[in-house]
Amino acid sequence: MRYAVMHQGVPIGYIELTEGELVAAPLLALPAFDPLRPTVQAGSAALLALGFFGAASAEEHNGAGAALRAAAALQFDLVDRHGELVPATFVNVLEAPDGGLVVFARLGHAHARVPAMRPMAPRSDTDAAKPSAEDEDV
DSSP: OEEEEEETTEEEEEEEOOSSSEEEEEOEEOGGGGGGHHHHHHHHHHHHHHOTTHHHHHHHHHSOHHHHHHHHHOOOEEEOTTSOEEOOSEEEEEEOTTSOEEEEEEOTTSOOSSOOOOOSSOSSHHHHHOOOHHHHHO
């Protein structure tokens, strides 16, 4: 399915995603992405140099912390073809060593679109048998 990738309400590119919890796709960038490119480049270079798991533990020791923090501060959203915001745990843009842009998103643990309903019936016999304050006065 086709999605627009948004930054501060402005489309910066488009992606085609398949169903899944953790998904990735190449970004077809729009000119609106150009001002963000240096930050994404620096953050991506730092992340790839450290490795995904080494980034958090070694950032203070190698000077990559500022680049990673700046890139992490960029907030991206996905919008579907109906103009609806797609709930996502995260949406990240990285630049590959070949200069291509890739969007990684986690959709599985996003907030529910429909709130959970509280059960109206008691959950157990002990809940139903509890005397109310009015019963104790009688």
